[in-house]
Every structure is written in C-alpha cells, then in structure tokens.
Amino acid sequence: MEQFDVIVIGSGGGTKIALPAAQRGLKTALIERDAFGGTCLNRGCIPSKMLIYPADMIYAIRNARRVNVYADQQIDGDFSALVQRVTKTVSQMSEHFADKVRQLDHLDYINGSGHFVADKVVEVNGRQLTAPTIFIATGARPSIPEIPGLADTPYMTSTEALRCESLPKRMVIIGASYIACELGHVYEAFGTETHFLVRSALLRQEDDDIRTAFADDFRQRHTLHMGFEPVEVRWEDELFCIRLRHNEKGTEKELYAEALLVSTGVDPVTDDLGLEHTAITCNDKGFIEVDDHLQTAVPGVYALGDCVGNYLFRHSVNFEGEYLMRTLFEAPSDEPIVYGAVPRAVFTVPEMAAVGAGEKQLQQQGVDYVVGRADYADSNMGMARMLENGFAKLLFDRNSRRLLGAHIIGEEASDLIHMLILGLQQQVTVEDLLQMIYIHPALPELIRDAVRDARDQLS
Ligand SMILES: Cc1cc2nc3c(=O)[nH]c(=O)nc-3n(C[C@H](O)[C@H](O)[C@H](O)COP(=O)(O)OP(=O)(O)OC[C@H]3O[C@@H](n4cnc5c(N)ncnc54)[C@H](O)[C@@H]3O)c2cc1C
Ligand SMILES: NC(=O)c1ccc[n+]([C@@H]2O[C@H](COP(=O)([O-])OP(=O)(O)OC[C@H]3O[C@@H](n4cnc5c(N)ncnc54)[C@H](O)[C@@H]3O)[C@@H](O)[C@H]2O)c1
Numbered sequence: 236m237e238q239f240d241v242i243v244i245g246s247g248g249g250t251k252i253a254l255p256a257a258q259r260g261l262k263t264a265l266i267e268r269d270a271f272g273g274t275c276l277n278r279g280c281i282p283s284k285m286l287i288y289p290a291d292m293i294y295a296i297r298n299a300r301r302v303n304v305y306a307d308q309q310i311d312g313d314f315s316a317l318v319q320r321v322t323k324t325v326s327q328m329s330e331h332f333a334d335k336v337r338q339l340d341h342l343d344y345i346n347g348s349g350h351f352v353a354d355k356v357v358e359v360n361g362r363q364l365t366a367p368t369i370f371i372a373t374g375a376r377p378s379i380p381e382i383p384g385l386a387d388t389p390y391m392t393s394t395e396a397l398r399c400e401s402l403p404k405r406m407v408i409i410g411a412s413y414i415a416c417e418l419g420h421v422y423e424a425f426g427t428e429t430h431f432l433v434r435s436a437l438l439r440q441e442d443d444d445i446r447t448a449f450a451d452d453f454r455q456r457h458t459l460h461m462g463f464e465p466v467e468v469r470w471e472d473e474l475f476c477i478r479l480r481h482n483e484k485g486t487e488k489e490l491y492a493e494a495l496l497v498s499t500g501v502d503p504v505t506d507d508l509g510l511e512h513t514a515i516t517c518n519d520k521g522f523i524e525v526d527d528h529l530q531t532a533v534p535g536v537y538a539l540g541d542c543v544g545n546y547l548f549r550h551s552v553n554f555e556g557e558y559l560m561r562t563l564f565e566a567p568s569d570e571p572i573v574y575g576a577v578p579r580a581v582f583t584v585p586e587m588a589a590v591g592a593g594e595k596q597l598q599q600q601g602v603d604y605v606v607g608r609a610d611y612a613d614s615n616m617g618m619a620r621m622l623e624n625g626f627a628k629l630l631f632d633r634n635s636r637r638l639l640g641a642h643i644i645g646e647e648a649s650d651l652i653h654m655l656i657l658g659l660q661q662q663v664t665v666e667d668l669l670q671m672i673y674i675h676p677a678l679p680e681l682i683r684d685a686v687r688d689a690r691d692q693l694s
Contacts, residue, residue, distance in 0.1 A: 239264045239366040242357055244349045244508070247273020248540040248549070249372030250336075251556025257342035259564060264366070265342060266349035266359050270326070271333035274374055274541070275549040277325055278394045283417055285321045286397065287582050290424035294584045301621045314425045315400045322398050350509035354533045358509075368535050368563065371515075371523060372552065373508060375501035375541035380409070380465075388470035390495040393418060403427050403494035407477050409465055410498035411437045413581055418496060419457055420583040429457045430490055432479060434464050438581060442593040442642045444628060449644060452585045452624055460490075468495065503542045520544075527571035529559060537563075546577050576659035580649035585625060588652035591640035591659045592630060603633040607665075607689025611645045614684060615676030622646060627685045629655070636664040636693060647678055654679065665690050 239262050243253040246267035253265040270277045289312060296306050336344045347360035357364045377392035379385070391399060393414045406422050408415045411433040423429045431437070437450045437459070450459065463479040466487070470476075475495040480487050503521045510517065515531040515538075516524045522544040529537045537559055540552035551574070558572050580588035597604050611617030611625035625645020632639055641655035658668060668686040673679050 236356070237264075237362060237364045238262075239343075239364055240368070242266070242349075242364055242366040242369045243372060244357065244370070245273060245372035245374055245540070245542075246271050246336075246344075247275055247372060247374055248552030248556050249273070249370060251553055252370050252372075252539075252560055253342065254336070254339070255560050256564065257339050260341055261564070263342045264345060264357075264364050265336065266345045266347060266357070268346065268348040270329045271336065271344075272325075272329045273372075276329055276332075278397055280549050281328075282321045282325050282397045283393070283414075283421075284582060285324065286317065286421045287417060289317055290421040291584060293424040312425045314402045318398060318400045348507070350507060351513045351515075352509060354513045354515075355535065369537070370559065371505075371508065371531070371536065371538040371542060372540045372556075373504040373542045375503050375544070375547065377497065378500045378502040379497060380499050382409075382465050382468055384468040384470075385465075385497070388468050388475060388495065390468070390475070390497050392497055396422075396494075396496050399494070403492065405430065405492040406494040406496055407432065407475060407490050407492040408496045408498060410496075410500070411435075411439070412498070412500070414498035415496070416453070416581055416583045418498065422494075423456050424584075427494070430492065431457055431459050432463050432465055432477075433459050433461050434482065435462075438587070441587065441589060442628065442640075443595070444626075445587055445589065445642050445644050448624065448626070449581075449585060449587060452644075453583070463488075501541060501547065503544060505542055528562070528569075529555060529572055546574070548577070548579065551577055576656050578652055578656045580652065582649065585644050586646065586648040587642075587644040588648040589640070589642045590652055590656050591638070593640055593642065594630065597630060597639060602639070604630050604639060605633055605689050605692045606630055607685040607687070607692070609681050609684035609688055611678075611681060614678065614681040616678045617645075617681065619676065620646070627651070627681050629682070629685045629689060631665055631689045631693070633693065636666065638663050638665075638668070643681075645681075651678060651682060654682065665693060 241256045241261050241263040243249040244266045253263050257263040293312055296310055299306050345359050349357045349359040352358045355365050396418050402425055405428040407430045408419050409432050419429045436446055438446050462481050464482050465477050466480045467478040475492050477490045505521050514533050523538040523542050525538050525543055531538050539555040541547050562568050576590045578590035607629045609627050611622040628642045630640040638658045643651050673683045
C-alpha cells in the first residue's frame with residue numbers, strides 16, 4: 236500500500252487541489268484516465284468558445300448592414316480548418332499541462348482509471364494508494380435519453396459535435412439548454428440548417444422575460460419545434476429520421492437530417508468508481524452526496540464539481556476546489572461552503588447572463604421587490620451600435636433597496652454581469668450602484684439606466 240497525503244481523482248477541477256497541495260509539499264497523487272484537463276479543456280468550455288467566437292464574427296458580418304457596412308456577400312467560414320485548429324490547440328494544451336504536471340515535485344501524476352477498494356483505498360494500474368484526505372472530482376458525461384432506435388444511430392453528443400470536421404446541411408438538436416443553444420449557434424452561423432426539439436422552453440431555467448426574448452430572437456435563425464419530443468430515431472441512407480410527437484396534442488411529424496445532436500443534460504461519472512466498496516452514498520441520479528463541507532459519508536473523503544452536481548460549471552468547481560484547499564490546508568477552519576452569487580452565461584447570439592434570484596423565485600419566497608429595466612436600444616452605446624433588441628433587468632428588495640438578482644440579454648452580457656456579481660456579493664443597494672461614475676458612453680450605462688428605473692419606482 237502506497238501512502239500519500241492527498242489523492243485526487245480527476246484532472247479537471249481536481250487540479251485546483253492537486254497542484255497547490257503538491258506546491259505546499261504534500262505528497263499528492265493525481266489520477267486521470269483520459270486527457271489531462273478534464274471536460275472544460277478537452278471537450279467543453281474551451282473548444283466550444285473557440286468555435287463560438289468565429290460564429291459570432293460571422294453573425295456580426297451578416298448583420299453589419301444595419302450600420303452601413305456591406306460585407307455580407309462573401310462570408311467564407313472554413314469550418315473544417317477551424318475545427319482542426321481547435322482540436323489541435325486543445326490537445327497541445329492538454330499535453331503541455333500534463334508535461335508540466337509530471338515535472339512537479341511531490342506530485343505523482345498517474346494515467347489510469349482509479350476506483351475505491353475500501354473507504355480510504357484507491358486502486359489504479361494495479362497500485363493501491365491510501366491517504367488521510369481523498370478528493371473525488373470525476374465529472375460528468377453526456378446523458379443519453381432512452382429514445383427507441385437512438386442507440387443504433389451515429390448521433391453526436393457535444394464531444395463529437397466539437398470535433399466534427401464536416402458541416403452537415405441540416406442538424407436536429409434534442410435539448411434546449413446551454414449545449415444545444417451554443418452548438419446550434421455555431422453550426423447555424425457556418426451554414427447548417429438547425430432544428431431544435433424543445434420539450435418545454437428554451438433556457439427553461441431562466442427568468443420568463445429573458446426566455447421569451449431569447450426564443451423570439453433565436454427563432455429568426457433556427458427552427459424551433461416547440462412542445463415536441465423525439466419518440467423514435469432511425470438511420471436510413473445516411474440520414475437520420477426523427478419521429479416527433481407533440482407532448483400535449485399528440486400530433487406526430489418526421490424530420491430528416493444529416494446530423495443529430497443529443498444535448499439533454501449530463502450524468503455523473505460515479506458508476507465505475509467502486510463506491511460500493513465504501514460508505515460513500517449517491518442520490519438516485521448517481522451524484523455523490525456531500526455535506527456543507529463537501530465531505531462524503533466517509534470522513535476525509537471529499538467530492539466536488541459535476542460528480543456532486545451542486546452546480547455544473549467550471550467556475551463553480553474552481554470555487555469548490557479553492558474552498559477545500561483553503562479550509563483544509565491553507566487556513567484550516569470549520570466554515571461551511573457558502574456559494575454566494577453563482578453566475579451563469581449562455582454564449583450565443585443573443586448572449587445572456589444572470590446572477591441571483593429571478594422573479595418567480597422571489598414571488599415564491601414572498602419577497603417584495605421592484606424591477607428596474609433598461610433596453611440596449613435606449614442606451615448611448617446601444618444606439619451607436621444600432622442594437623434593436625436586448626435589455627438588462629435588475630431586481631431590488633423594496634425595503635432594503637438591495638440588489639437581489641440581475642438578468643441581461645444582449646451584446647456582452649457575460650461581461651456586463653460581472654459588476655452585478657460583485658454587487659450581489661457585497662449586498663449593494665440602488666444608491667451604491669448610482670454613486671459610481673459610469674464611463675460614457677460604455678455599455679454598462681445600461682446597468683445604470685436599469686438602476687435608475689428601479690429608483691424611480693422606489694422613490
Ligand atoms: C460542451 C460544453 C461546454 C461547456 N461550457 C462551459 C462554459 O462555458 N462555462 C462553464 O463554466 N462550464 C462549461 N461547461 C461545463 C464544465 O465543463 C464542467 O462543469 C466542468 O468542466 C466540470 O469539472 P469537473 O472537474 O467536475 O469534471 P471534469 O472536468 O469532467 O473532470 C473529471 C475528470 O475525471 C476523470 N475521471 C473520471 N473518472 C475517473 C476515474 N475513475 N479515474 C481517473 N480519472 C477519472 C475524467 O477523465 C475527467 O478528466 C461545459 C461543458 C460542456 C460539455
Ligand atoms: N455556458 C456555460 O456555462 C455552459 C455551456 C455548456 C454546458 N454547460 C454545462 O453543461 C451542462 C450540460 O448542458 P446541457 O445543455 O446538455 O444540459 P441541461 O441540463 O442544461 O439541459 C438539458 C436540456 O435537455 C432537455 N431534455 C432532457 N431530456 C430530454 C428528452 N428526453 N427529450 C428532449 N429534451 C430533453 C431539457 O429540457 C433541457 O432543455 C449544463 O448543466 C451546464 O451547466 C455550461
């Protein structure tokens with residue numbers, strides 16, 4: 236049995252612990268069975284955003300006429316070259332980081348599949364390792380719904396869609412959330428005809444006004460089959476045939492397409508971890524159960540990231556890793572994890588970003604709130620850019636005048652939200668947000684205008 240101070244399974248968010256632990260001189264084992272860097276680097280955030288940026292550019296060129304720039308005659312996006320570059324870049328980055336990690340003192344980077352054989356014993360490549368503190372950061376994989384026929388077809392998940400070098404003429408997309416919208420945006424921008432099967436709503440987790448505005452904008456470029464679910468998939472003569480049924484009316488129709496993207500959420504990667512040899516428990520979906528210190532049912536064994544599923548973002552697993560590192564090693568303390576304001580963004584056209592409470596949540600909680608709203612079109616920069624759509628919507632507590640939530644749809648939403656993330660964290664009021672000087676005529680004046688709208692209703 237090999238004795239370590241720290242064992243980490245998974246090199247995505249797990250690196251937030253393994254690397255600083257080794258740098259502190261703790262004898263650390265980092266176990267990874269696939270490419271170094273996990274989902275974000277190899278098949279998630281990074282390659283998707285490397286594809287989304289050129290897609291945004293194509294979209295901007297297509298729409299440049301509104302500001303008297305006529306560049307839309309000859310847009311020639313080389314999708315195949317782009318995908319090859321993205322694939323090469325992320326592979327090189329992964330190998331580069333793995334090489335660096337192999338050179339770190341106190342760190343044993345083990346390429347292999349780890350599984351528990353007892354509460355505190357992990358087996359990998361025939362070696363048995365133990366440590367007083369073990370971290371499980373094994374992530375999640377695409378969840379595949381049980382649709383008759385689907386398993387016998389060459390459908391894609393995000394993993395394949397990010398590496399697909401040929402552009403399909405038509406793509407059917409099952410799902411209506413982050414991955415569906417972001418990858419649908421990429422393919423449509425390069426020329427694919429996109430069809431979304433939307434069971435309930437696009438971005439159903441978002442504030443109603445944002446969802447409605449998003450769908451109104453999105454349907455100008457994508458075909459949305461609202462309320463339809465796939466009931467059968469066939470692969471015939473190099474084409475997918477997808478039979479859809481309306482979930483209320485029961486009507487059916489068939490769609491044919493060269494490509495099918497399944498983007499229906501994720502399942503935790505916990506089924507082959509040997510957890511049955513431990514006291515660690517999972518919920519009915521397989522996510523590892525942890526307490527408010529991210530500790531599993533086995534003292535000294537912690538879990539973080541997608542395999543826990545408190546949030547499913549890279550920024551949230553980073554936060555969890557930093558919390559664990561701080562409270563266990565850097566400044567030991569018994570403080571529970573407090574997530575505060577966890578923001579989110581969907582990188583599409585239109586872009587959206589949000590943090591904090593939505594109206595429905597506040598209504599359910601019986602909170603008395605006001606909504607401050609401002610349209611991009613009415614802001615100076617929005618007017619300069621001739622932006623017709625998009626708005627910021629801020630929710631404030633009527634009594635304390637504190638910010639409770641922020642929702643933005645439109646250009647640079649994922650950047651604009653940042654001042655409001657800090658605002659929520661610092662519990663700022665309407666007055667705090669109006670005391671600062673906004674650069675004129677930068678886009679954040681939109682936020683100021685929304686705060687003024689709220690102030691006018693409060694005074
Ligand atoms: C297409 C796509 C786009 C995304 N875009 C964004 C975005 O823009 N912003 C954002 O915040 N989030 C985004 N996400 C989500 C984000 O990638 C994940 O939430 C995050 O990467 C989860 O990190 P993790 O450390 O929990 O898991 P992972 O990064 O998945 O790491 C888990 C690692 O554990 C390894 N592993 C699993 N089991 C074992 C085992 N038994 N032994 C050894 N190794 C094992 C896996 O190989 C993997 O490398 C995106 C996801 C996808 C799929
Ligand atoms: N920008 C970002 O931060 C970003 C980008 C991509 C992915 N992610 C992360 O990756 C995770 C996975 O993303 P996702 O979009 O696949 O999952 P999701 O869980 O957000 O959405 C799943 C979608 O699939 C639909 N769906 C589920 N089962 C279905 C079925 N049988 N038939 C039809 N529709 C069905 C749901 O209604 C929903 O629209 C997300 O939780 C997200 O946190 C984040």
